[in-house]
Amino acid sequence: MKYVDPEDFRFxxxxxxxxxxxxxxxxxLAIGYxxxxxxxxxxxxxxxxxxxxxTGLVYRLPMPLxxxxxxxxxxxxxxxxxxxxYASGFAMGVIWIFFALTGIMGxxxxxxxxAVIRGIxxxxxxxxxxxxxxxxxxxxxxxLAACLAAFGLKESKRCPAALLLTGGGLLxxxxxxxxGGLAPPALTLPKLTLFSLREIWSTFLKVGIAQIPLTATxxxxxxSALIGAYWPHRPVPENRLALNMGIMxxxxxxxxxxxxxxGAGGLVGQRTFGxxxxxxxxxxxxxxxxxxxxxxxSLVTLFSLFPKAVVGAMMAVVAFELSRFALDMAPGRATxxxxxxxxxxAVGAVIGNMALGFAVGLAGNRFLPGHDERLKKQKE
Numbered sequence: 001m002k003y004v005d006p007e008d009f010r011f012x013x014x015x016x017x018x019x020x021x022x023x024x025x026x027x028x029l030a031i032g033y034x035x036x037x038x039x040x041x042x043x044x045x046x047x048x049x050x051x052x053x054x055t056g057l058v059y060r061l062p063m064p065l066x067x068x069x070x071x072x073x074x075x076x077x078x079x080x081x082x083x084x085x086y087a088s089g090f091a092m093g094v095i096w097i098f099f100a101l102t103g104i105m106g107x108x109x110x111x112x113x114x115a116v117i118r119g120i121x122x123x124x125x126x127x128x129x130x131x132x133x134x135x136x137x138x139x140x141x142x143x144l145a146a147c148l149a150a151f152g153l154k155e156s157k158r159c160p161a162a163l164l165l166t167g168g169g170l171l172x173x174x175x176x177x178x179x180g181g182l183a184p185p186a187l188t189l190p191k192l193t194l195f196s197l198r199e200i201w202s203t204f205l206k207v208g209i210a211q212i213p214l215t216a217t218x219x220x221x222x223x224s225a226l227i228g229a230y231w232p233h234r235p236v237p238e239n240r241l242a243l244n245m246g247i248m249x250x251x252x253x254x255x256x257x258x259x260x261x262x263g264a265g266g267l268v269g270q271r272t273f274g275x276x277x278x279x280x281x282x283x284x285x286x287x288x289x290x291x292x293x294x295x296x297x298s299l300v301t302l303f304s305l306f307p308k309a310v311v312g313a314m315m316a317v318v319a320f321e322l323s324r325f326a327l328d329m330a331p332g333r334a335t336x337x338x339x340x341x342x343x344x345x346a347v348g349a350v351i352g353n354m355a356l357g358f359a360v361g362l363a364g365n366r367f368l369p370g371h372d373e374r375l376k377k378q379k380e
Contacts, residue, residue: 008060009279017160018275019284022064022266024315025128029067031303032076033258039082041299043190043256045292049285051248051260056281058244061231063281064266065248066219068092068259070211071203080203082256087199089259091208093249096215100243105220109238115338116361117225118325119345120217123357124265125322126350128315135312146313154273154317161317162273165310173305183297190255190292213355215261219245222264229325230271269318341365 030048033039048065055063071092075085099105136143146165153161174182220241228235241262248260270280291299328334329342341364349357 008277009056009282010277011279011283012157013160013163014157014274015277015279016274016283017162018062018270018273019280019287020162020166021269021271021273021275021314021318022066022263023162023166024132024311024318025263025265025269026064026066027303027306028311029069029072029076030258031300032072033067033085034300035304036076037080037082037085039085039258040191040256041296042188042292043193044258045288045296045299046190047252047255047257048260049288049290049292051252051257052281052285052288055244056278056285059236059281060278061227061234061236062267062270062275062277063236064263064270065260066263066266068211068215068261070214071207071259074207082193083195084199084203085258086193086253086256087195088203088208089249089253089257090195091200091204092211092215092259092261093246093251093253095204095208095212095246096242097246097250100239100246103239105216105238105242108216109221109224111362111365112221112358113338113341113361113365114225115329115334115341116345116358116365117221118328119342119361120222120349120354120357121226121264121322121325122342122346123349123354124218124222125319125326126346128265128322129319132312132315132319135308135315139307139309142307143309143313146307146310147316150313150317151320160274162314165314169306169310170302172307172310173302176305177301182301185294186297188293188296193254193256195253210355211259213358214353215245217354217358218265219261219263223262223267226264226267230267265318265322268321269314272317272321273314337368340368 030044033044034041051065055065068089071085071088074080075088080088136147146168149164150161153159153164220238224236224238224241245261248257252260274280295302326342329339331339334342341361344364345357345361347357348360
């Protein structure tokens, strides 16, 4: 039996705050799924909570779970039915199981230099910063206060920033909720959900193919690199992350789950606000299950009233922390060639999308002078 270090699972205020560190990247799309696509809140949150608990127990590290963003944006924009959403998740489960079992992700990692991964991380930071500014634009005074708290207290053990901001946001919800807007707690359980083979194939063709590059770069390559940087004694290989996402998305859609993946932004958010162990995932999962089982009738109202400026402030901190990895590309720490690849990747990802940035970076790495020398050094 594998020895479990007591430090693998902590359940203090810092871990609790860290468990909320990725809410800014999680709940906006989850709300869209519930409000626009009609996904029942109970199934969505209970499956997310169970996945978080299992992931925390298995990895013994903070390991964020988030909606697949390209799928979510398309499903919400086109008002997909719940069965189409579930079918798209199942399709991605098949894909990532295939990628994991064939070792494709490991091969992609071998072909991807550090500069390209750092470019993807910078692009994620810039995109999150842009989204944070949009969220904060209508409530600048609230946003300023929230940013001061987020940056000033993110290292605090007695008053962690995420706890303070989430508590303040919930207080705002209860003070501004319309009469009858928040229903009393009531027991609700997930229901079995089904979908057709036609829906699996059609949703994969519509947007599943476009989701693959973003998941490969953000949820697999960048997340694995961050885990290696934060916890070098406990690396998580790319193929294992792919397998984890495949298993989740094969099983959970039958109980009401949205398509799920990991994410570099969520990981940075959790760690920035205090998460260091698998306890953060267990705490987050427990909260999500409780919300889904007991507060489903009020969830849409609760999330819609939560101040966007507070979410934006938390997102701004995550954007800042992600962008700090650009320091690895500073003169003296990276070659001129690496800096060019880094900038080209980031620009392509911000102007176009992650797939374009990744392709630009790999193309530059292949055709710029120095490619053959780099391969020789790797073999040596």
